[in-house]
Amino acid sequence: MANIVVMPKLGLTMTEGVIAKWYKNVGDRVEKGETLFEVTTDKLTNEIESEYSGVVLKLCAEEGDSISCTDPVAYIGEAGEQIKGTGITADEDINDEEKIIEVEKSETAVKTKREKGSYVLASPLAKKMAREKGYDLGHIEGTGPNGRIVAKDVESYTTGKNVKLSPTAAKIAKEFDVDVEALYQGERLMKSDILDSMKPTETSKSEIEILNVDAAQVEETMKLTPMRKTIASRMSESWSTSPRVTYNKAIDTSAMKELRSKIGPTLKDSSIKLTFNHILMKVCAKVLMEMPTINASLSGDTLILHPHANIGLAVGLDSGLLVPNVKNCDIKSLSQIAVETERCIAAARDGKLTMDDLVGGTFTITNLGAYGVSTFSPIINQPELAILGVGAIADTPVVVNGEIVIRPMMNLSLTADHRIIDGLLAAKFLKRITEYLENPYMLLV
Template sequence: MSIEVKIPPMGESISSGILAKWHVAHGDVVKKDQVLFELETDKITSEGTAEAAGKISLAVAAGTEVKIGAVVATIDTSVTGDAAAAASPSVALAKEGAPAAAKSDAQSPAVRRLAAETGIDPASVAGTGKAGRVTKGDMLAAAESTAPAAPAAPAPKPAAAPAPAAPAAPVSRGEKQTRVKMTKLRQTIANRLVAAQHNAAMLTTFNEADMSAVMGLRAKYQDDFVKKHGVKLGFMSFFVKAVVNALKEVPGINAQIDGDHIIQNHYYDIGVAVSTDKGLMVPVIRDCDKKSMAEIEKDIADAAKRARDGKITLADLEGGVFTITNGGIFGSLLATPIINAPQSAILGMHAIKERPIALNGQVVIRPMMYLALSYDHRLVDGKESVTFLVAVKNALEDPARLVLGA
């Protein structure tokens, strides 16, 4: 009996994707729920799994664009693992020794590197290592024996003028470049960022926050927090709570433009930007006004892990009213983040640096962070943006405000 492996539905707005990678080979025996492939869409990267165990036959090559519901493979459920192993040519070759393949597999990294640098095929070199293996020394000796002898240096001619240097042979551009097709996710990120700049009157206002109080609380309560909640107390939960506090103070920022209407949001679902190998994703943490800092930290850690593992869903990325992005983890000192449309604003965090500041008439060294708020000036006025950012700054410098709601 054979069953079809189909591209699963991903959401109403997704009709196709790129079958980016197969995790199995044609003819492999797979287990039920084993990951078979990765599918890249314009919003997320997801995995397809086997509905049953059996021998798989691939029908679509990696890199192919496929429609939702398309059949990309079949699984013969009548083939067991033992039967497939007996019939598999690769297993038979392994039992017979498969000299060429074994020799290739046994090559050390040094031998493979020298093969790439010199162009010498290790298979053509007599190996002196154990079981006839080609060693690094064998490759060096082969390279030496094939190298042309250096010409004898001519006798010096005092009166002769130095000959002009010969022009260097042109190097093919193809040797210096690699061309790969943009993933659907990267194309969508690019299009959305350009659209945000074209469609919004984007402006950025800056401030700075003394992070002493937050760092002091983390140092004082970190061990107890981890023991009780099983997760570290990070900076992000403070920022999420500070943003919620500021959105309540300046509700005009918790809104968005829809044509000639303004939609006012009365909930606090905050997006937290996460960098992944596939690109930037913004999973949304729901109901941040109702959650404790421990719950927010757990939700952020879970969302970030699923995003990096390619297990994020479309529902996880939708519905945010505001976004926080942290370039500081990469060392950014100051930047102007781009709005995550259709939201009206985004907060950029940056690296914490010890700097001298004036405090009560004295110059002191404090851990300071620059804050950047980019906002849509069509909806948010300068007074609102500055008031919002000052509210975030005040909450971070005096975290008691987050507890008291002041």
């Protein structure tokens, strides 16, 4: 019997995954242990190896589709073999929701008649494109798995003259049943072309005016990615779980700059550039060991004190935010922290982080200084108890020994869980961090 390949559950919190890439097509031979597809979750991108050897009989999803964990994504067996549990063979459609009655083909289009209310199998992107172009999905032939209509099918579909319309023009033409083929002269039809062609007998002036206003405000929808949905869920959880307070303190970064300029060139890995983030991570780890109740997490009525400081650094991506953490920063050298941090950042941007990189954090640093943000209130990364926000460095007039001087000042914003970290402890933490950052040679003591 054919074997079912399902969407794997790659973590305790994973509920769905996105098919990022298929390495095999229907009819291809695949061996056990060979990479079959690539899946993207809310945090990671993983290559999934086949658990079976055989021929790919069916692909139940296309690239870009989001599939729930344990749902089928493919069937592997021998050519012509019956697909287990369906009673059909590889050359038959496994989706019994799509009931095709009759197919009429012409030179310009393939029109598929379906029973009223029957399901049209199409990808979300294909549906969006068809809606914008004013196409009826029931008239488009699908070339994807199981006859699924994919984006390229909509792109290549023609209505007779290969009419090109703007999304707004397509919307109006569809609503008022305008013959776009009669209007088409080779140039893309715009909203004004459709409105100008509509006679008073077809629609009233007031209707055209209303439509003209509405058409200019066509709304688009975008489905949240698994990563963005997870971020939304966890931020809501953090907001409702931790009674938080943010404490702000300005520090003089003159000594940090001097330290970086002197120590940076001595790093063992000359390709790594020492940054303020690396110094902050080392300093925070040092202070967290001095104040262990901050390097902790709360589980029910039990406070768990962690033996080492695993410092997470928030990494912003186009798709969302990841927080890989560097383990044991309290016992690692500044050079080791720098190398490991840059590895995590590169892996995050390339989608190559491991689960170990993402779990086990005890404290997080998030730096928006590069974007000119001076101060902000970061949200705690559960189940941690605090997070440190770092602002931009700006030359600022300050009073030193009774004189006004210009110093490079930076704001630190500590958001702390007030269930465990009260104002006094938070203030002591910031004070101690300031002492180290304004005199980083204390790290050598």
